[in-house]
Amino acid sequence: MCNFRYQSTEYAGVSKTKMMKELFERPQYQTTTPAYEQYAVEHTSPETDLMQQLIRETHLAVTTPGMLSGLLQGRLLQMLSHMIQPELILEVGTFTGYSAIYLASGLAPGGKLHTVDNNPEVAHIAKKYISESGYEDRIVTHQGDAMQVIPTLQGPFDLVFIDADKENYLNYYLTVLPMVRKGGFILTDNVLWYGKVLNENALTDKETRGIVAFNSFIKEDTSVEHLLLPVRDGLMMVRKK
Numbered sequence: 358m359c360n361f362r363y364q365s366t367e368y369a370g371v372s373k374t375k376m377m378k379e380l381f382e383r384p385q386y387q388t389t390t391p392a393y394e395q396y397a398v399e400h401t402s403p404e405t406d407l408m409q410q411l412i413r414e415t416h417l418a419v420t421t422p423g424m425l426s427g428l429l430q431g432r433l434l435q436m437l438s439h440m441i442q443p444e445l446i447l448e449v450g451t452f453t454g455y456s457a458i459y460l461a462s463g464l465a466p467g468g469k470l471h472t473v474d475n476n477p478e479v480a481h482i483a484k485k486y487i488s489e490s491g492y493e494d495r496i497v498t499h500q501g502d503a504m505q506v507i508p509t510l511q512g513p514f515d516l517v518f519i520d521a522d523k524e525n526y527l528n529y530y531l532t533v534l535p536m537v538r539k540g541g542f543i544l545t546d547n548v549l550w551y552g553k554v555l556n557e558n559a560l561t562d563k564e565t566r567g568i569v570a571f572n573s574f575i576k577e578d579t580s581v582e583h584l585l586l587p588v589r590d591g592l593m594m595v596r597k598k
């Protein structure tokens with residue numbers, strides 16, 4: 358994973374155990390106190406058995422299970438999708454299918470979700486759980502580099518979820534914005550990036566730079582309304598005017 362290169366440099370000199378813990382557990386940046394977070398989780402609809410299995414299988418299969426959106430954000434994506442009732446969703450970054458399944462649950466009848474990922478090693482997990490979710494007919498998976506795949510898709514999209522390589526966030530945004538209908542939404546994950554957006558020293562890493570460039574661009578973009586929601590690792594919500 359691209360994070361490995363960056364973090365292994367950043368933590369040079371730190372004990373191997375600590376470094377591995379930082380690398381593979383990837384604790385979330387605290388946007389609230391752990392007690393509030395726990396309370397929120399306890400008062401949110403729990404994961405279904407299927408999603409629990411997906412999470413377990415993801416933990417067994419990859420070294421970076423922290424890439425899963427997690428319960429609070431998963432349920433938030435589901436809630437937003439039910440509110441919007443989109444006919445067409447685009448997701449950039451399928452991983453093992455977790456957020457795709459939550460987003461697809463709110464699609465309007467006959468609606469479709471297109472999801473793109475360039476990692477063939479986890480595609481079988483996404484395929485398995487998309488099939489078991491019963492949304493196989495709603496979710497279209499695409500393998501390949503998102504910047505190559507997105508221009509081949511037909512909009513207009515009602516809802517886009519960007520959750521892939523951080524250095525390309527602005528490229529994804531600029532590519533998808535014309536493909537989003539007026540009044541449509543773009544959600545982008547990890548815009549607080551474990552708090553690194555607040556740390557000037559972290560700007561040496563291309564992922565933090567990518568996220569800061571994206572956040573700065575959105576701040577000045579008068580063609581949209583935007584809300585940075587400090588849930589989990591930060592979710593940027595954009596509505597195209």
Ligand SMILES: C[S@@+](CC[C@H](N)C(=O)[O-])C[C@H]1O[C@@H](n2cnc3c(N)ncnc32)[C@H](O)[C@@H]1O
Pocket residue numbers: 424425426427449450451452453454455456457473474475476501502503504520521522
């Ligand atoms: C954070 S994970 C997505 C998590 C998923 N949305 C969820 O909530 O469960 C990011 C995914 O983006 C994919 N990715 C990274 N760079 C990509 C690229 N250039 N094109 C397509 N997918 C990419 C990775 O393979 C990884 O599966």
